[in-house]
Amino acid sequence: xxxxxxxxxxxxxxxxxxxxxxxxxxxxxxxxxxxxxxxxxxxxxxxxxxxxxxxxxxxxxxxxxxxxxxxxxxxxxxxxxxxxxxxxxxxxxxxxxxxxxxxxxxxxxxxxxxxxxxxxxxxxxxxxxxxxxxxxxxxxxxxxxxxxxxxxxxxxxxxxxxxxxxxxxxxxxxxxxxxxxxxxxxxxxxxxxxxxxxxxxxxxxxxxxxxxxxxxxxxxxxxxxxxxxxxxxxxxxxxxxxxxxxxxxxxxxxxxxxxxxxxxxxxxxxxxxxxxxxxxxxxxxxxxxxxxxxxxxxxxxxxxxxxxxxxxxxxxx
Ligand code: UDP
Ligand code: MG
Numbered sequence: 001x002x003x004x005x006x007x008x009x010x011x012x013x014x015x016x017x018x019x020x021x022x023x024x025x026x027x028x029x030x031x032x033x034x035x036x037x038x039x040x041x042x043x044x045x046x047x048x049x050x051x052x053x054x055x056x057x058x059x060x061x062x063x064x065x066x067x068x069x070x071x072x073x074x075x076x077x078x079x080x081x082x083x084x085x086x087x088x089x090x091x092x093x094x095x096x097x098x099x100x101x102x103x104x105x106x107x108x109x110x111x112x113x114x115x116x117x118x119x120x121x122x123x124x125x126x127x128x129x130x131x132x133x134x135x136x137x138x139x140x141x142x143x144x145x146x147x148x149x150x151x152x153x154x155x156x157x158x159x160x161x162x163x164x165x166x167x168x169x170x171x172x173x174x175x176x177x178x179x180x181x182x183x184x185x186x187x188x189x190x191x192x193x194x195x196x197x198x199x200x201x202x203x204x205x206x207x208x209x210x211x212x213x214x215x216x217x218x219x220x221x222x223x224x225x226x227x228x229x230x231x232x233x234x235x236x237x238x239x240x241x242x243x244x245x246x247x248x249x250x251x252x253x254x255x256x257x258x259x260x261x262x263x264x265x266x267x268x269x270x271x272x273x274x275x276x277x278x279x280x281x282x283x284x285x286x287x288x289x290x291x292x293x294x295x296x297x298x299x300x301x302x303x304x305x306x307x308x309x310x311x312x313x314x315x316x317x
Pocket of ligand 2: 200
């Protein structure tokens with residue numbers, strides 16, 4: 001018999017308006033479907049009362065648990081912290097703003113009962129996002145799909161994993177994680193369900209443009225070495241072009257017309273200079289990723305844990 005408990009991991013950064021509502025909605029859906037569950041809110045260094053809200057709920061309901069980070073470590077870290085705390089036979093990761101419809105969790109759970117180890121949530125439509133965000137996200141996923149060979153366009157962090165798969169993910173030694181791609185990479189018996197992205201329940205998106213850009217670059221570097229190959233190709237191409245220009249220069253020189261062509265020199269300088277700098281930047285990105293990995297710092301630091309606080313009878317933050 002499998003452990004029937006479903007652990008719902010919810011990364012939450014400054015989500016005080018959402019916590020109680022999300023907990024109530026999830027509770028209703030799970031109770032109606034008769035699924036035993038626990039909710040683990042991971043407050044990602046929130047500056048508002050997110051964790052106090054979680055602690056309040058945890059005092060009344062033992063199925064609600066929560067962690068608070070020492071600072072903002074990012075959604076990836078929050079997901080992994082939540083996964084390492086699960087007690088269930090399977091885990092679902094969902095956003096705190098109800099953009100991932102809790103009803104879909106019931107379907108995911110049924111699939112897990114049928115024997116699937118991974119149930120991917122695939123977006124039907126993207127909800128009400130700004131045009132800018134949409135274009136950026138689309139571009140990012142197109143690029144990721146090209147780089148990793150995995151279909152990233154409509155994938156999301158909303159998925160169910162069996163405790164087995166969670167353990168495999170947690171055992172991966174890398175510090176820079178990319179949950180979405182890693183759970184593709186591990187394989188296992190998986191299936192997909194489709195869901196509609198809802199509007200954010202309360203509050204505003206927690207991603208600024210720069211945060212999203214950083215996230216995109218860091219994920220690319222942590223999951224693909226294709227940009228490095230690209231640098232080599234660019235080098236090869238410019239060598240080829242250089243060869244052509246060299247022949248042309250030589251011919252001009254031989255026929256006594258060598259002073260012309262200043263424009264070509266400037267263009268070449270600019271192009272090559274730009275190419276070299278870009279290449280250096282890409283290589284630098286990988287070196288810094290290696291640097292971060294060898295330091296072996298933890299993925300996150302937990303400051304508070306509802307389990308411990310409640311055991312100690314210390315209810316104050
Ligand atoms: N989130 C987080 N840490 C961060 C940013 C976001 O844990 O640094 C959480 C956030 O609280 C939410 C989820 O990640 O539960 C998705 O964030 P958001 O809804 O802001 O992103 P969007 O849906 O706009 O892409
Ligand atoms: Mg959202």
